[in-house]
Amino acid sequence: MEAFQGPLDLLLFLIRKKKIDIHDIPISAITKDYLNYLDQKEKINLEREAEFLLIAALLIYIKSQMLLPREIVQEDDMEDPRKVLVDRLLGYQKIKAAGSLLREKENKELQKWQRTFLPPSDPSNREEELELTEISLFDLAEAFFILMKKKERENMRTIKGKEVTHEEKMEEMLDYLEKHSFLDFIEYFNQQKTISEAFLSFFCLLELIKARIVVAIQESLFHTIKVWLRKESPS
Amino acid sequence: MTSDLKNILETLIFISIEPLPFEKIRTLLTDFTSEDITEALEALVQDYAQKNRGIQIVQVAGGYMFSTKIEYDPWIRLLLRVERKNRLSIAAMETLSTVAYHQPLTLAEISAFRGVDSSHSLKTLLQKRLVKIIGRKKSPGKPLIYRTSNRFLSYFGLESLKDLPSQEEISKILEEKQDAE
Amino acid sequence: MTSDLKNILETLIFISIEPLPFEKIRTLLTDFTSEDITEALEALVQDYAQKNRGIQIVQVAGGYMFSTKIEYDPWIRLLLRVERKNRLSIAAMETLSTVAYHQPLTLAEISAFRGVDSSHSLKTLLQKRLVKIIGRKKSPGKPLIYRTSNRFLSYFGLESLKDLPSQEEISKILEEKQDAE
Numbered sequence: 001m002e003a004f005q006g007p008l009d010l011l012l013f014l015i016r017k018k019k020i021d022i023h024d025i026p027i028s029a030i031t032k033d034y035l036n037y038l039d040q041k042e043k044i045n046l047e048r049e050a051e052f053l054l055i056a057a058l059l060i061y062i063k064s065q066m067l068l069p070r071e072i073v074q075e076d077d078m079e080d081p082r083k084v085l086v087d088r089l090l091g092y093q094k095i096k097a098a099g100s101l102l103r104e105k106e107n108k109e110l111q112k113w114q115r116t117f118l119p120p121s122d123p124s125n126r127e128e129e130l131e132l133t134e135i136s137l138f139d140l141a142e143a144f145f146i147l148m149k150k151k152e153r154e155n156m157r158t159i160k161g162k163e164v165t166h167e168e169k170m171e172e173m174l175d176y177l178e179k180h181s182f183l184d185f186i187e188y189f190n191q192q193k194t195i196s197e198a199f200l201s202f203f204c205l206l207e208l209i210k211a212r213i214v215v216a217i218q219e220s221l222f223h224t225i226k227v228w229l230r231k232e233s234p235s
Numbered sequence: 236m237t238s239d240l241k242n243i244l245e246t247l248i249f250i251s252i253e254p255l256p257f258e259k260i261r262t263l264l265t266d267f268t269s270e271d272i273t274e275a276l277e278a279l280v281q282d283y284a285q286k287n288r289g290i291q292i293v294q295v296a297g298g299y300m301f302s303t304k305i306e307y308d309p310w311i312r313l314l315l316r317v318e319r320k321n322r323l324s325i326a327a328m329e330t331l332s333t334v335a336y337h338q339p340l341t342l343a344e345i346s347a348f349r350g351v352d353s354s355h356s357l358k359t360l361l362q363k364r365l366v367k368i369i370g371r372k373k374s375p376g377k378p379l380i381y382r383t384s385n386r387f388l389s390y391f392g393l394e395s396l397k398d399l400p401s402q403e404e405i406s407k408i409l410e411e412k413q414d415a416e
Numbered sequence: 417m418t419s420d421l422k423n424i425l426e427t428l429i430f431i432s433i434e435p436l437p438f439e440k441i442r443t444l445l446t447d448f449t450s451e452d453i454t455e456a457l458e459a460l461v462q463d464y465a466q467k468n469r470g471i472q473i474v475q476v477a478g479g480y481m482f483s484t485k486i487e488y489d490p491w492i493r494l495l496l497r498v499e500r501k502n503r504l505s506i507a508a509m510e511t512l513s514t515v516a517y518h519q520p521l522t523l524a525e526i527s528a529f530r531g532v533d534s535s536h537s538l539k540t541l542l543q544k545r546l547v548k549i550i551g552r553k554k555s556p557g558k559p560l561i562y563r564t565s566n567r568f569l570s571y572f573g574l575e576s577l578k579d580l581p582s583q584e585e586i587s588k589i590l591e592e593k594q595d596a597e
Binding site: 009088098099108 | 300303304320322326329331333335348350351352390404409
């Protein structure tokens with residue numbers, strides 16, 4: 001039953017297998033096929049079973065209607081008891097076919113890639129850049145303090161690391177930047193072992209920004225802040 | 236001047252993360268006429284459509300945006316170290332197709348079209364933002380009403396709902412299927 | 417072939433979040449020699465450096481990346497300003513939902529509920545006329561009381577506040593989301 005999306009899917013499959021005209025379904029035969037199929041399958045999802053049985057009931061109902069002696073009425077006025085079912089099958093068939101066409105489009109589109117980040121403006125134009133994509137020190141501090149609050153809440157382990165000096169931290173950060181080409185603000189601060197070390201690296205970062213040795217960019221709103229080494233940094 | 240307009244358009248489309256609608260461009264560039272903008276846009280799209288380019292400007296969800304060309308997908312996945320992007324499940328695709336062709340409609344209506352309960356697929360589509368809630372139906376129980384979103388359009392590379400596969404295309408598919416069997 | 421290499425490079429630089437280092441390109445494109453890559457990169461950078469382009473490829477932080485050209489900055493700022501104006505921030509959205517589901521209420525109540533000061537988001541919502549002031553509370557300080565507006569209803573296609581998706585309806589979707597993650 002897994003292979004079929006539902007009872008209509010199964011019915012369409014049986015109709016196609018027998019090369020039956022969907023507008024002129026031999027109800028008796030197809031009902032037999034349908035019920036046989038349900039019998040074959042032992043493991044039916046209970047939820048799905050009701051849905052399959054519902055259509056079985058519809059089939060049996062239509063069959064009974066067709067067996068009734070027809071009153072003598074004008075052909076035009078006579079409603080084919082199969083019409084309800086045929087309409088549903090046609091509607092479902094259309095949805096399925098449209099789905100397969102959409103699938104083709106999906107396959108194509110999934111191979112196209114869009115940018116999900118804001119590209120920086122011309123990096124040589126620093127004053128402009130400050131306004132546009134560089135975040136202010138305030139933003140940086142704000143993000144930091146939110147982070148610190150979180151860290152405090154998490155009852156940060158108070159394992160005392162060795163005392164790190166200002167110079168050592170500065171060097172460590174520059175090394176990191178040179179090796180990784182950029183530094184993920186949140187990630188980096190999360191890696192700090194103690195609150196005082198985190199504070200220290202934060203102030204080092206502020207100094208590096210002020211000295212225009214690194215540049216901090218937030219790629220888009222609500223994204224992490226990335227710090228890059230400026231290429232032509234004063235050495 | 237025209238070249239400058241083209242450059243401005245290139246920049247604006249490039250900087251925009253979502254498809255940039257013509258209307259928005261027009262309200263931004265008040266110094267240019269609609270005709271000038273249309274012309275420059277066409278020239279720009281044409282420029283990128285050339286064979287010797289890896290990226291292109293596409294018209295989706297009523298706007299313009301940059302995207303890579305299909306043939307370079309393997310290289311991008313190599314760079315980003317990712318597998319093929321996930322496709323929608325069969326059930327989700329069927330549900331989405333139902334919404335697309337019969338919208339606006341309720342969950343009960345979707346389930347009736349498909350012959351199976353579709354709440355699970357609908358949730359998936361809501362999470363993926365391919366379908367949105369637009370209100371409630373004025374009928375007993377006041378069920379929520381659903382529609383496809385703008386994201387739906389860009390997901391399938393459609394400019395508008397008018398670009399959905401047409402009745403003729405669908406009939407053709409059905410005939411082919413019949414012939415194949 | 418060279419054109420194809422140039423296209424690949426264009427695509428990779430376009431999609432890369434960080435400046436793309438030459439070394440990285442070389443390790444990805446093993447079928448090409450360093451010389452070929454260098455040559456194609458230079459040609460690509462040259463292509464974009466032409467006057468009739470709005471975007472360019474620059475070398476920063478030891479890698480290649482796309483950026484816009486300085487002269488088009490005013491246009492970008494214009495676009496971003498408009499976009500920012502039109503977009504509801506996550507904070508504003510949170511605030512709006514708090515008002516919608518708990519109205520009528522005061523700023524202090526909103527802030528208490530969200531756990532953060534919400535005065536800024538509330539101001540944005542008042543400016544967008546999605547929220548309105550309906551009076552003052554008879555309590556110390558007589559704080560203003562807020563409600564969602566009619567505009568809020570029409571924006572979300574609701575006839576009345578009773579039509580807001582219920583807690584159960586939303587939690588059904590959200591629970592699913594947590595399962596998926």
